[in-house]
Amino acid sequence: MTKQIGVISDIHSNYTAFKAAAEYMIGRGITEFFLLGDYVSDTTDAVETMQYMRELMGKYKVTAIRGNREDYLLGQRKVIRGESDEPLWIYNSACGNLLYTYELLTDEDLDFFESMPISFKYDCPGYPAIICCHGSPENSRELLLAKDGSAESWLKKVDTDYIVAAHTHIQTELEAEGKHYFNTGSTGIAIHAPGQAQCLILHGYDENEPEGPSWKAELLNIPYDVDYVIDALYEKGLMDKGKWFIANNVYVLKTGKDITVDFLKKAASLQEEATKEPVTWPYIEEEYFTEAAKIVGIPDYRERA
Known part of the structure; x- marks a missing residue:
């Protein structure tokens, strides 16, 4: 070598x-x-x-x-x-x-x-x-x-x-x-x-x-200190700005399991089904992310435990 x-x-x-x-x-x-x-x-x-x-x-x-x-x-x-x-x-x-x-x-x-x-x-x-x-x-x-x-x-x-x-x-x-x-x-x-x-x-x-x-x-x-990285998501305001997507990131950081693609697709499809109109990204309502998170199994990390 x-x-x-x-x-x-x-x-x-x-x-x-x-x-x-x-x-x-x-x-x-x-x-x-x-x-x-x-x-x-x-x-x-x-x-x-x-x-x-x-x-x-x-x-x-x-x-x-x-x-x-x-x-x-x-x-x-x-x-x-x-x-x-x-x-x-x-x-x-x-x-x-x-x-x-x-x-x-x-x-x-x-x-x-x-x-x-x-x-x-x-x-x-x-x-x-x-x-x-x-x-x-x-x-x-x-x-x-x-x-x-x-x-x-x-x-x-x-x-x-x-x-x-x-x-x-x-x-x-x-x-x-x-x-x-x-x-x-x-x-x-x-x-x-x-x-x-x-x-x-x-x-x-x-x-x-x-x-x-x-x-x-x-x-x-x-x-590395993953707990610092997760804490910073709350302390530096990213959780408030990124909402369910950042809750999803907490899930990945804690578990190593990534269902991000399924989560995003599910939120879009739920809105499409409910409104009968095509979804224009990024205009997806928060209620559909909340429902999608429950379906795919992402815990609600939006509030710090």
């Missing part, structure tokens, strides 16, 4: 988890990082996350791309500037979390996101090339999963033997026909790992190794 790269993604404003993951890697001697997007939203500490990200980039070799959350925020800036006819965000369970985050960020932050690509090809002499992306190489919102064949399909498309991705919040290691797919999981809101910051270290083996050049992934789950 002659090279190590730390890979962190899906921080979701969880500065506490981000710092724990980065400091663990730095303690292991890591001096190069890939940051794969979704830096902010969903928890409170967007400002601290952006500051720490810039500090990391000032001290180490860091390659950063944007994720779908950054794309959402850039899209809302276009709405505010009159450059898009997409809906304005409001404080409700559908998008209050995003609006809260948007109001914490500066134009400098958004320009920073806009400067990032959604994927890149890592080429280092002596090592196999890697395609790095948030969702897929072409779409920050696309999910690459082992269970449905989408990750394997993309391995067949790319001209490298390795893809490193994120977005799913599910740590994954997949080999197909001699090619490899690694997913970091989520540093900030991990699935199947409550109270853990998920990330990975890429261990590089160069052309001088007996088996030839390769990359191996060390999947990591780093403990």
Whole structure:
């Protein structure tokens, strides 16, 4: 082994988890990082996350791309500037979390996101090339999963033997026909790992190794103070602004179980059934989120116990 790269993604404003993951890697001697997007939203500490990200980039070799959350925020800036006819965000369970985050960020932050690509090809002499992306190489919102064949399909498309991705919040290691797919999981809101910051270290083996050049992934789950992160949702006002969506995030942070997609779809379908009219996101009434939460099994964390 002659090279190590730390890979962190899906921080979701969880500065506490981000710092724990980065400091663990730095303690292991890591001096190069890939940051794969979704830096902010969903928890409170967007400002601290952006500051720490810039500090990391000032001290180490860091390659950063944007994720779908950054794309959402850039899209809302276009709405505010009159450059898009997409809906304005409001404080409700559908998008209050995003609006809260948007109001914490500066134009400098958004320009920073806009400067990032959604994927890149890592080429280092002596090592196999890697395609790095948030969702897929072409779409920050696309999910690459082992269970449905989408990750394997993309391995067949790319001209490298390795893809490193994120977005799913599910740590994954997949080999197909001699090619490899690694997913970091989520540093900030991990699935199947409550109270853990998920990330990975890429261990590089160069052309001088007996088996030839390769990359191996060390999947990591780093403990952090999740109770602070949950408390901050109440103390810093995000629960009041994001309502049921943030109650859902508390459920994920506490249990590692994620039923977010089912929850949001159920709220929209309940309103559609009741009004007999198509739902225009994000204009979903709170009563339907309340009903949806009961149906899918999300406890009412809107008030602190």
